[in-house]
Amino acid sequence: MNRDDRIGPADIDLSVHPETARLDADGRLLVGGCAVADIVAEHGSPAYIVDEEALRRTVRRYVSAFRDRHPRSHVLFAAKSFPAASVIGITADEGCGTDAVAGGELRLALAAGADPARAVLNGNAKTDDDILVALRAGDGRGVRYIVIDNLDDVERIARLAAELDRDPVPVLLRVSPSLQAHTHEALATGHDASKFGIPSAQVEDAIRAIRAERLVDLRGLHAHVGSQLLDLDQFDAEAAALAEFERFGVYDLGGGLGVRYVPGDEAPTIEEYAERIVRAVHRHLGDDVELLVEPGRSMIARNVVTAYRVVTVKRGMRTHVAVDGGMGDNLEVALYGQPFAPAVIDRSGPAEIVDIVGKHCESGDYLARDVRVPRPEVGDLVVIPVTGAYCYTMSNNFNTNLRPPVLLARDGRTRVAVRRETFEDLVRREQIVSQEALLGVSA
Numbered sequence: 001m002n003r004d005d006r007i008g009p010a011d012i013d014l015s016v017h018p019e020t021a022r023l024d025a026d027g028r029l030l031v032g033g034c035a036v037a038d039i040v041a042e043h044g045s046p047a048y049i050v051d052e053e054a055l056r057r058t059v060r061r062y063v064s065a066f067r068d069r070h071p072r073s074h075v076l077f078a079a080k081s082f083p084a085a086s087v088i089g090i091t092a093d094e095g096c097g098t099d100a101v102a103g104g105e106l107r108l109a110l111a112a113g114a115d116p117a118r119a120v121l122n123g124n125a126k127t128d129d130d131i132l133v134a135l136r137a138g139d140g141r142g143v144r145y146i147v148i149d150n151l152d153d154v155e156r157i158a159r160l161a162a163e164l165d166r167d168p169v170p171v172l173l174r175v176s177p178s179l180q181a182h183t184h185e186a187l188a189t190g191h192d193a194s195k196f197g198i199p200s201a202q203v204e205d206a207i208r209a210i211r212a213e214r215l216v217d218l219r220g221l222h223a224h225v226g227s228q229l230l231d232l233d234q235f236d237a238e239a240a241a242l243a244e245f246e247r248f249g250v251y252d253l254g255g256g257l258g259v260r261y262v263p264g265d266e267a268p269t270i271e272e273y274a275e276r277i278v279r280a281v282h283r284h285l286g287d288d289v290e291l292l293v294e295p296g297r298s299m300i301a302r303n304v305v306t307a308y309r310v311v312t313v314k315r316g317m318r319t320h321v322a323v324d325g326g327m328g329d330n331l332e333v334a335l336y337g338q339p340f341a342p343a344v345i346d347r348s349g350p351a352e353i354v355d356i357v358g359k360h361c362e363s364g365d366y367l368a369r370d371v372r373v374p375r376p377e378v379g380d381l382v383v384i385p386v387t388g389a390y391c392y393t394m395s396n397n398f399n400t401n402l403r404p405p406v407l408l409a410r411d412g413r414t415r416v417a418v419r420r421e422t423f424e425d426l427v428r429r430e431q432i433v434s435q436e437a438l439l440g441v442s443a
């Protein structure tokens, strides 16, 4: 074996790992000052590991990037990208508001300490319950804005506000600004055929319908054109498209900024994004508007890694390295074909090109293809960086998979934010077969 064919810890590209990730003197990978190997030894695998300090820094950077350029701005963390109370709480702690979709996320955010005065309720099919959570938040003062996505929202808000004897409810109107975002089809939300928002041709009528309701107070417009957007021109186009409608004092431009998933990707920085958005808003919508943005992915993605253990290695036409997780904890690959850059950590060996696959009974259960790693063996640790966005969110019980814990690592200490799911958690809702029988089996 040629020496050049050996790879090890120094070959891991840490630029896609969380900001505090580094190697110790023995070449072990640390996140938040904790060795991933020690975390897994204590808490098991798979596990989501949040780099808490890096997350706090990202939130502060986001808030000041916008405040410095436009004092009347609010950065709202899109809770759906990592709906754990502790994570939402950290973003609130560092100065972020919250964007919640439907009542469940809003309840979680409020419980986590989110300030209702800096929270927005989104959702394309809000039920009475969803709206009631928003109206009752903050001892009845309600959230900052409910975002109207359809005319039934208008009727519901007016009716529920009357029942609760409320003052007019501040709302934004989500428009679909006829933009085809350059991203995966499933992540484009701003085109005319989208299920989200009011198509541009109907916006004027919608504005009239909202104004006809005394208890609904239209303050501004909202748009969100897609996710994992890497071309900042799309945010210019979004602001320009909003300028086609009547002018308002409040604009919420949604989220969508993309991130680097693999070393070859290029993504704008938070500051570049803030600069472009603020400039576009000033040019098209006004210098003194209230500006809201709702980043999810770009706030959380890089601040989380998932740690797995290798269960088996199959060497045939291809080398399949199967780990103890997969599409049960990361649906991004199966849903969008999102590339990730896994690393086999804490070891050196001859380089081998492998596919990292999950343990679920589905051929699409891949985590990454053609990854160059030190020849893996059963028991090795695999770390996938940039799993902060939508992985925990869409974790699921496929094959009676037990969902992984969420661990916060900071300054060499690890805290359990969400414990690992147990079989008992899963069967607790079963009603026909007795709980005794179900729990008896697990013993």
Ligand SMILES: *Cc1c(COP(=O)(O)O)cnc(C)c1O
Pocket (backbone or CB within 6 Å): 078, 080, 081, 099, 122, 224, 226, 227, 228, 254, 255, 256, 257, 294, 295, 296, 297, 298, 389
């Ligand atoms: C999903 C979503 C976001 C967050 O999008 P990211 O791409 O994660 O930044 C923001 N606003 C709304 C309305 C959304 O649906």
